Amino acid sequence: SPLVVDNPEALKAAVAKASPGDIILLKDKEWNNSGLRLQGNGTAGKPILIMPQTPGGVTFTGQSFVQMGGSYLVFKDFHFRNGYSPKREVISFRINNEVLANHCRVTGIVIENYSQPERFKSDSWITLYGKHNRIDHSTFVNKLNSGPLIIAELDDERSQQNEHSIDSNYFKGRQRFGSNGGETIRIGVSRYSLTASRTNIVRNFFERCNGEVEIVSIKSGENNVSFNTFLECEGGLVLRHGSGNVVEGNFFLGNNKPFTGGVRVINPNQKVVNNVFSDLQGVNFRAALAVLNGVPNSLINRYYQVKDALIEHNTFINSASILFGAGKDAERTLAPENVSFKHNLILSSGTEVYTNANTGNGILFSDNGLEKSFKGEVPQGFKVMKTSSIKVNGFSLPYHPDYGADVKKLPLIKKENTGASWYHPEPEKTIRKAMSFQVRSDQSQTLPALLKQAIAGDTIVLSEAANYKISAELLVSKPLIIMAAPGLKSRPVLIGTSAKSMDAFISIENGGDLLVKGIAFKGTYESFPAVDAGIRSTDRPMNRPYRLEINNCEFYDYNESSNAGFKASKSTLADSLVVLNSIFHHMSGAGIDLSSEKEDKGMYNAEYTVIKNCTFSNLLGAAINIYRGGNDESTLGPFVTIDHCTFNEVENREQGTVVRLIGAQQAAVTNSNFSYSGQGGRSVLFQEYRWDNILVDYCNFY
Amino acid sequence: SPLVVDNPEALKAAVAKASPGDIILLKDKEWNNSGLRLQGNGTAGKPILIMPQTPGGVTFTGQSFVQMGGSYLVFKDFHFRNGYSPKREVISFRINNEVLANHCRVTGIVIENYSQPERFKSDSWITLYGKHNRIDHSTFVNKLNSGPLIIAELDDERSQQNEHSIDSNYFKGRQRFGSNGGETIRIGVSRYSLTASRTNIVRNFFERCNGEVEIVSIKSGENNVSFNTFLECEGGLVLRHGSGNVVEGNFFLGNNKPFTGGVRVINPNQKVVNNVFSDLQGVNFRAALAVLNGVPNSLINRYYQVKDALIEHNTFINSASILFGAGKDAERTLAPENVSFKHNLILSSGTEVYTNANTGNGILFSDNGLEKSFKGEVPQGFKVMKTSSIKVNGFSLPYHPDYGADVKKLPLIKKENTGASWYHPEPEKTIRKAMSFQVRSDQSQTLPALLKQAIAGDTIVLSEAANYKISAELLVSKPLIIMAAPGLKSRPVLIGTSAKSMDAFISIENGGDLLVKGIAFKGTYESFPAVDAGIRSTDRPMNRPYRLEINNCEFYDYNESSNAGFKASKSTLADSLVVLNSIFHHMSGAGIDLSSEKEDKGMYNAEYTVIKNCTFSNLLGAAINIYRGGNDESTLGPFVTIDHCTFNEVENREQGTVVRLIGAQQAAVTNSNFSYSGQGGRSVLFQEYRWDNILVDYCNFY
Ligand SMILES: [Ca+2]
Ligand SMILES: [Ca+2]
Incomplete structure (x- = not known):
């Protein structure tokens, strides 16, 4: 009968001594503050299996973490909750820089409520090193702190061309993080992005992964991202660095939720085929399809030019934007080259099929289908056609035998097919x-x-x-x-x-x-x-x-x-700060101060700020001070609404500002009065980027 | 014979038990990490005397500190060095908020090398509470960290109208602090500034106290600052808050060093009489005399209007500026009212006697003397005259029986008259x-x-x-x-x-x-x-x-x-950062980054930055990033010189800046080339205040 262990030391010893095919059972109980070091070697046919007595019967809490090294270990059916890792990751596919894991597997696990208490303390829940490792059939609930949920690192040859598989997992929500660092998966990093990773991300279900603009951030070459479902995710699959990646057979389902995105293409030799983009409301970097402009003479962590891309046989259904030349600005001046856009099928009730920020013919449009409901002028490379409708997994999709995704054959992954099957959370009492x-x-x-x-x-x-x-x-x-x-x-x-x-x-x-x-x-x-x-x-x-x-x-x-x-x-x-009908007076500082993120890395203090019908009078500082510095393009906020406010004798110092909205990406200041305020500087100060959405209207300035 | 104690506990007990007239001797030795609590009661004729066996024989080191409470204690002839206080002050005239000191005295002490290791950790060397206390004949060497060297606090009635005396001390240098918080003495604080303090600051010698614009900061009423010498101090005596203060018989001797200042007048009912201002090069807030504009409806910590001031019988010798309406801007709009400027004597080799930023007749000039060497037009209220020269303490001064300071009677305090007489520092080996x-x-x-x-x-x-x-x-x-x-x-x-x-x-x-x-x-x-x-x-x-x-x-x-x-x-x-003949290339951050003080409180990272003959190429970030945020007016820097530099492919991102000089008060960018740089933003960015001194010249921008 299998060995049962009840503490980390016994487990460590058991794994070290285990023979191929052994099963080691962890005693069902709460394992608090347990640091596991699992080093052993099974074989392809006879892995060493490490699991609880019953699935989910072991709960790792507190400062528990796992490090795996060796080969053919299977770590299965565990539950991590109510804690956080004292290390850089909860589960690491290495013991240390010398001992990596290869051919190891983490399966059937659940991680929930396991975020660092300090939101900018960065970690991951699982980091892959070595080769041929697998993370599958696991459930990951709403990571709150900085850092991708899963990382594959490619530091040196031992972890490159790795053939890892991340499959059949359920990524159950990640709320807006309000900064870069809210990715769900990152594969590689810019410094090593010119090497091949060959990681497979397949058949996963991503639900409302809204951490930032990158849900999956590919920073390496020759990866395969296929047959995943992205449901209502405010961001997309981003081919950020590295070339020769394949994006195939995925479903991006926005349900017309705002900011929902698709695929973003950067770098040479990328392939985006046979995907379905449906009801996505995102624009710019969150467009259903965004093909970026590159930077001349780019540093490795900036934007390489898109070249020789294949974007074929995709279906776009009622999505807000297909954008070529996304990110074009004074720096990103290189238009995509030799991009084949062919045999795609587009359903649009609007009047424009796509937007191209560049002139020239870097995008080769040929033989694409445009459903007949389209109202605008048909561009070159498109023809109007009628489609039929078929049901895939209960989901109605347009179908045409020669255009768009081959939806008859695609497995539309549903959440029931993914995650840890033993996990059935109960509502709290x-x-x-x-x-x-x-x-x-x-x-x-x-x-x-x-x-x-x-x-x-x-x-x-x-x-x-x-x-x-x-x-x-x-x-x-x-x-x-x-x-x-x-x-x-x-x-x-x-x-x-x-x-x-x-x-x-x-x-x-x-x-x-x-x-x-x-x-x-x-x-x-x-x-x-x-x-x-x-x-x-x-x-x-x-x-x-x-x-x-x-x-x-x-x-x-x-x-x-x-x-x-x-x-x-x-x-x-703050998810939201709402200030109504209130009075601020006789203050030497600011009335409302949301400016503590001073690092100029794109962080900010409130997603939505709404200030209505308030009075600010005799203030030495700014009435309202909102700050988001730097060039980061990961986030949506801050959103700011200021309406029906009165500012009297506020911040008259040299270069002073009454309402300071540095970096607010969405802002409206309306129906407000400014009197004897901002005399030495400005009433309202923005530092506006070209994609920001700013409105100042119906205000009086005395 | 007097009691000799050799540890803090014995000392505490001895003071508690002491009778009026007792002498308690501390054993001559190093007292490391000694926290002294001295609570006892002497009488006016018979104080309790606490001193070393021989003057300077006790050295307090490490984390030593002193708290005094009770009455008629004299703490005498001690040496503090090579440490810093673990409390908010080295010597406190209270044990806690309940037990204050009254009629107590600290005399003959020396404090040197006793600054907090972290420069923005604020403390004082001595804080006065209670009433009728005295700090005299002590020497204070170059406090390095934030916070005034001596503070008198006026938190409640027990410390107001205090009649303290700070006299005959030697303030031996305080280097530029590069931020507010570099004061040598502060009396009171804005919140309680409408109460009278009645502290006497007399016969002290201030030598190169250059911490910030305020050497002595008066923030309370009815103080007396008399017969002090200010030698080569880059700042002045500032009547910042409170009214009814008297500034009399002081010598401000600049020796034509840059930035040397005199007296700054704010608030009603101030009196500046019989002082000598000599060879002061400061301007604006550091003018020999600066009478400020006020703020309408001012908050208590801002600028009250100057009214009913007497500025009489002062002598101004070859000083760069006498300025009425200093600080005039969009906020400080109230001109001084009813300022009597009378019987002053001015020696000037220039063509302007004074500057008045306002119109109107708030300054009443009458019967002032102007030495005949003056070359310009004689303004109303002045007449030209010849003066004689007399020697005071070896110092030649102009004299006229009816105009200017009565230098025949003034004691010109020299450093030999001040400080701890037993202290004769030896040079290090x-x-x-x-x-x-x-x-x-x-x-x-x-x-x-x-x-x-x-x-x-x-x-x-x-x-x-x-x-x-x-x-x-x-x-x-x-x-x-x-x-x-x-x-x-x-x-x-x-x-x-x-x-x-x-x-x-x-x-x-x-x-x-x-x-x-x-x-x-x-x-x-x-x-x-x-x-x-x-x-x-x-x-x-x-x-x-x-x-x-x-x-x-x-x-x-x-x-x-x-x-x-x-x-x-x-x-x-940095006192100075000099970068010559160097190359910065292929970097994702900044070339030279002096922007870590992000709090917008006027701090910065380098006093003088000189960058010459350098090349910056292929940088994602700014080539040079210097930041000093906020409205603080305490400091002189940053001083920035950029000459003969080349910038190529630097920071082309949206809103990016190649050379970012936010808050640089003195800057010159000359003879430099910018190519394919700052395309999305700016080549050089300033946020300039009206008093800043900025030059961009002989540059090419492609
Ligand atoms: Ca990111
Ligand atoms: Ca100050």
Whole structure:
């Protein structure tokens, strides 16, 4: 009977001693903080099998991680949850730089809630080294922190031309990361991209992998990406570096969700054939098909010219954009050359089939089909035709025997075909119903404990129009509401009475969301040390985006330039910050400060910022300061809406700016008044890129 | 006989038990890491005296600090050196917020080499709380880190109207700090500036206190600053906040050194009388006299309007600027009102007596004297006269019985009258003469140890035109030279062969200066991890500005956008960075990166940057990136000179900049060529303030 081990040391010894064909069972239980080093050698016919007593019966938690080395090891049916790796990866296909894994397999595993607590601490969940390794039938749930979920490294010859397989996995969501580093898979890296990787990414199901513009980032040559389904992914499969890659038989299904993308082509000798692109709303880098311009004399990590590409027999259904010469700008000036665009089938209800940013004839259009519903002028290389409709796996698709993808033969991978079959997550239980707690001003001191004990959805009601003495920051680590009792004559006022200066009255912690209504936040009070902000996001580790709504609040008497009404801390991302009907006055810093990501690497502090019907008056700093620096092209935000706001006596210093929106990619400032503000500089400052979407309208500037 | 104690606990007990008139002697020795808490009560006639067995016989080192509380304690004749405080101050006139010191005195002490290792970690050397305390006859040598050397805090009534005295001290140098926070004395803070402090700063000698624009920063009311000498200080006495202050009988002696300043007047009811301003070269905020414009509806930490000032009986000798309406801009729009400028005496060889940025008659000029050497038109309120010359303390001064300072009666304080009388520092001894070490390429591994053992002035010579394998960063912590042997056919090449990625080949550490000549720095080599920079300043704590000269070097093959040829780390300041005759090519980051101070608080990475005869080619990032953000007005730098440089194929990305000089206050870009560079953005980018001094000339842009 198979050996059963119950601790990492015993396991390590067992694997080291194992003979080909041995099965080593891990005792079913929680394995907390377990670092596994598995080094052994099976054979092709007789691998060494390492698995729990029952599938999913072993749960790795805390700071558990796995390193595999040797050959023909199979690591199977394990569950990683509620922790994160202390290493650069959760599972590594090497023990160290000397001992790599070859012909090894990770299968049937589940990794969930296993992200680094600090969102910019980078790691991967699995990194491939060596050759002929496989990751299959596994389920990966929403990695939150920086770094691709799966990486294949090609550092030296031992890991090149590797023939790895990443197949039949279920990538179950990855939310917007708000920075580069949100990839789901990366194969290779620019420095070694001129070598062949030959990794196979096949039959996987990618669901809402929205981390960034690259869902799968190919940075090496001769890979094969085939028969995968990309469902509602806000990004695409990107042939970023390396040549001779094949993209075949994939389904990109956008369901008309915004920003959903397809394939992006860069470098020579790429092949994109027999794919289906359906209802994709992405444009530019997220177009259903984006063929990029190159950079003359390009550095290896920039953009090589597209040459000799085959883009054939693909079907494009109701997608927003097919774009040649994507990214064309002062640097990316080299148009694609010798791109064969042939036998594709396009269904479009619009008036343009494709866009080409270049002139010249680098794209060779010939014999493509255009479904007869098309309303515009038929371009050269296309002819109008009628298609039939067939069902593939319950999904209706247009079909023509000579044009577009051969959908009769394509396996449309569904999520049921992928992932760990033993895994059936149950919904979490609730302890009680959310409820409401009334707090009088003489009970101020109970607030920290009350917030700690509260459960998601609870409401804290400040019941008096009086001063509430706050002597420790109020920490919000779950969705909560803090509000004034309705009908009070004036707002309850939070005042700081700690012996030490406080960072804020309220801090949004990891997992926290907050609606705050009808409260005043006064920064200085008597001789007590100042409070530096009304509300902030935490400076402790945070990997979950938060939501904050501020309604009918007042922020005043902040005397230092680093103070702010609301201040986002570094390495925190708001999913949304909504500020309504609020007043900011007599402050030396900013009213709303979302500028803590100063590294100029494309990070930012809030995906959506909405500020409506607010007044900013007598501010030394900017009223609103949003910053995203650098040239990164991975993300969609920040999205900024400023409407019906009033700015009076705000930031009149030399070169000062009242509303600073550096790097906002989508912004509208409307129906607002600026008076005696920005006299030494600007009322509104953008640093606009050509693809940004900026609107300033219906504003008065005095 | 007096009690002798030899440890902090015994001392604490002795002071607690002491009766008025007691003397407690500390045993002469080094007191390392000694935290002293002195709480006791003497009387006015019989203070408790705490001192070493012999003056200067006790040296406090390491993390020693002192806290005093109670009344009538005298802390005398101690020496603090070679350490820094673990608290917010070295000597505090309180034990904690409950126990303050009153009628206490610190006298005859010396503090030197006692700065926080991290330059932006802020502290003070002495902080006054309570009332009627005195700091006198002490010597303070070159505080390096952030924070005023002496602070008087006025947090609440117990410390207001305090009648403190800071007198007869010798402030022996404070080098340029390169940021706000380089004050020598600060009295009060804006939040409490409307209360009276009544601190006396008298008969002190300030020598080359160049930390920032404020040498003495008055931020409270009714202080008295009298009979001090300011010798060659690059800044001034600033009445920043608070009203009713008196500045009387001081000597500001510039010796025609650049940037030397006098008095800056802000707020109502200030009095500047009977002072001598001599040979001061400062302008604007560093003018001999600068009377500022105010801000309408000013926040308490901004600029209140000057009203009802008396500026009388002062003598101005050959000084560059007397300026009314200083700081006038879009924000500071309120001209001074009712300023009496009367009976002053001015010696000027120029053609303008003063400058007034405003119109109107807020300045009431009446009956001032103008020495007859004046060549220009005599303005209203002045008359020309002849003066006699008298000697005061060996110093020749002009004299007129009715005009200017009454120099016959003024005590001109000399350094000999101030400071700790027992203190006579000896020059440091040297171990041996500096010498030269030859290193062959097969001896590369000895370099780290060689650098460690080297003494100031040593030279390391790389003797072969070959690859030098570097597997650990070379640390330079004293002045050294690293150079190629003369006459080699090509440059010795540093290559990284560490198993881990390295931050740089060479790191300048605290205390280090470096001249590097004729060396190549190659960022990537075979499959070894990349080296992120050629040379960097350390990311470990650093409080001393360093000098670096790079001559005839080459930097290439850096593949990441965060890489750079030279990279300044955060919280480091180069006194000067000089790059001559060098080549930067094939890099994804910046050539020279001085942009790590991203906080927009006026910090920057190098005081003087000189780049001449250099070539930058095929760079993805900026060739030169210098950044100083924010509105701070405390500092002089960065000074930037770029001459005879060539930029080819550099930073063509959207909104990219080839030479980024944000916040450079003094800059010249001359005789340089830009080709196929900055195509998506700019060749040279400034964010210029009206007082900046910027020149771009004789450049070609293709
Ligand atoms: Ca990416
Ligand atoms: Ca200052």
